[in-house]
Amino acid sequence: MGFFSSLFGNSSQKETKSMTNEKLNIGIILGSTREGRVSPQVGEWVKGIADKRGDANYEIVDIADYNLPFLGTGTGQEPGIQSWNEKLASLDGFVFIVQEYNHSITGALKNALDLAREVWNNKAAGFVSYGSTGGARAVEHLRGICGELLIADVRVHPTLSLFTDFENMSTFKPAELHLDNVNAMLEQVIAWSGALKTLR
Numbered sequence: 082m083g084f085f086s087s088l089f090g091n092s093s094q095k096e097t098k099s100m101t102n103e104k105l106n107i108g109i110i111l112g113s114t115r116e117g118r119v120s121p122q123v124g125e126w127v128k129g130i131a132d133k134r135g136d137a138n139y140e141i142v143d144i145a146d147y148n149l150p151f152l153g154t155g156t157g158q159e160p161g162i163q164s165w166n167e168k169l170a171s172l173d174g175f176v177f178i179v180q181e182y183n184h185s186i187t188g189a190l191k192n193a194l195d196l197a198r199e200v201w202n203n204k205a206a207g208f209v210s211y212g213s214t215g216g217a218r219a220v221e222h223l224r225g226i227c228g229e230l231l232i233a234d235v236r237v238h239p240t241l242s243l244f245t246d247f248e249n250m251s252t253f254k255p256a257e258l259h260l261d262n263v264n265a266m267l268e269q270v271i272a273w274s275g276a277l278k279t280l281r
């Protein structure tokens with residue numbers, strides 16, 4: 082039995098297969114874990130907008146809470162890896178809060194993506210990113226990774242500027258104009274998350 086199937090077998094997502102009228106569960110995944118990070122501010126802002134819609138159960142999912150080892154450095158059976166996979170299995174779609182590190186995503190997010198496989202498959206994702214150029218370069222990399230993980234990434238992508246949407250690059254003060262974009266992105270994530278549920 083392989084590493085991932087030993088965690089969940091092949092039935093992890095089948096439990097969510099039946100079509101019901103229950104609300105979708107959407108995880109807002111914080112991509113950074115460093116001391117002093119701004120991602121919690123951005124994640125809470127997105128959650129505030131999302132909760133007002135009332136169309137899904139939205140929750141913040143913080144990679145830092147899972148104490149994930151760096152892939153390949155441990156036994157692969159660490160409880161954090163199991164909890165991480167269980168959390169992802171419980172979700173129907175994702176909103177990644179993406180920050181640009183050296184023109185790409187953080188190592189922490191890449192590691193967290195690599196530490197799960199089937200539980201990402203056939204789900205939708207949107208992105209809210211930030212950086213000096215809105216984090217756009219990081220999200221373009223992440224879209225390629227999503228393809229490999231069978232995550233359907235939606236088109237609308239709110240990009241936040243470190244210069245104009247943050248004070249001193251640390252206190253989040255988003256411009257009003259982003260609100261419509263976040264809602265449009267969520268609209269697409271909800272539509273595709275519901276549609277893809279039929280495949281699982």
Ligand SMILES: Cc1cc2nc3c(=O)[nH]c(=O)nc-3n(C[C@H](O)[C@H](O)[C@H](O)COP(=O)(O)O)c2cc1C
Nearest residue numbers: 113115117118119120180181182183184212213214
């Ligand atoms: C290692 C590192 C590399 C970075 N590289 C870039 C970069 O290539 N482009 C960019 O726009 N910002 C870059 N930044 C700035 C980050 O986007 C900014 O610090 C942001 O607040 C990081 O997100 P966080 O606070 O959630 O960790 C970098 C920051 C770090 C720590």
